[in-house]
Amino acid sequence: MSSNPDPSSPAAHGAQEEEDDPGPQRQGFFARLFGASEDAEPNTSTTGDSAPANGVTVAQMPVLGMSNLRRMRVEDVAIPRAEIESVSADEDLQGLVKVFRDSGMTRLPVYEGTLDSPLGLVHLKDVALRYGFNGKAQDFSLRTMLRPLLYVPPSMPIGVLLTKMQTERTHMALVIDEYGGVDGLVTIEDLIEQVIGEIEDEHDIEEAQPWTREGERQWLALARAPLDEFEAELGIALSEVDDEEEVDTLGGLVFLLSGRVPARGEVVPHPSGVEFEVIDADPRRIKRLRVRVPKGAAA
Known part of the structure; x- marks a missing residue:
């Protein structure tokens, strides 16, 4: 039909x-x-x-x-x-x-x-x-x-x-x-x-704040947040992914894990147990992520 x-x-x-x-x-x-x-x-x-x-x-x-x-x-x-x-x-x-x-x-x-x-x-x-x-x-x-x-x-x-x-x-x-x-x-x-270029509105995280903490084990972060600094915030190594390509940002890590630009609402798991939920994205780039750290996530 x-x-x-x-x-x-x-x-x-x-x-x-x-x-x-x-x-x-x-x-x-x-x-x-x-x-x-x-x-x-x-x-x-x-x-x-x-x-x-x-x-x-x-x-x-x-x-x-x-x-x-x-x-x-x-x-x-x-x-x-x-x-x-x-x-x-x-x-x-x-x-x-x-x-x-x-x-x-x-x-x-x-x-x-x-x-x-x-x-x-x-x-x-x-x-x-x-x-x-x-x-x-x-x-x-x-x-x-x-x-x-x-x-x-x-x-x-x-x-x-x-x-x-x-x-x-x-x-x-x-x-x-x-x-x-x-x-x-x-x-x-x-x-x-x-x-x-990209237009930031009042609902976007301010440039000076690459991430904000939403709860005990949950963060809202910009895709361009520095990966090494965010690892220090979580106390979990995220960059040790088995791949020859180096990444410097959270968005780059999620792109590497999924092999593509994931759609808004998609959840991308990390080997450590950490989950990345795509909050805002378009067909060309990731913009914002929600990061959840389960209790059993590997440090």
Whole structure:
């Protein structure tokens, strides 16, 4: 049974839009910015050989700059379908609040039946203003709070999508494949980070604090936290992994243990018994980790 959206649905219509559709007469900030970058030289600056990417020591960080607006496509920055946090249109208030709380997101796609039949998005602010977070709402209906979503093809340049988001005042887009199914998700923050680098918000650990202790045997840490310093904090040797490649950060260790960039929510075990839960990550790098040390962990 096919779960693709109806050809008349917004998802299928958005996926078939041409990438060179003419924009509005009045150019927005990103349109002007993108246009001004056409004649600019590509930005090839890096942050130096010692900077870690994905928590792994590499020769260079990913190249940032205005040239990415033309060079990169939506598929290069989109969150894979498997990592999309979304809710059913039939979800009740308690379940919706739980998804917001557990995911840490402020916007969630809403679907009918399956994610391949998206209806729009719900904003945390709308839920809070209308219903609050305490008590029960007898007349709660998620469908009455839906905001529009953008639907874009994976081959669209991110500069075009950035302009489209600004014009339509929408911060989230679903990536639709050739069959009309949902293939990924992109936020405006994902696009801007390709130009200026990672954006830290008020929920991120401060740069001066590479980790914070959450309990007797649990820590929340940045992926770029120095591995040797964190070993001293735990009193457990973590770097003695049977591999020729050396790592200097927690993210690098987790990458080495899993052999890839793990998805958000994935738990990566260490031979000592320590567990690394990926709290925040994108398809290219690990950002934050929760470290749990069981009582039987080897010192």
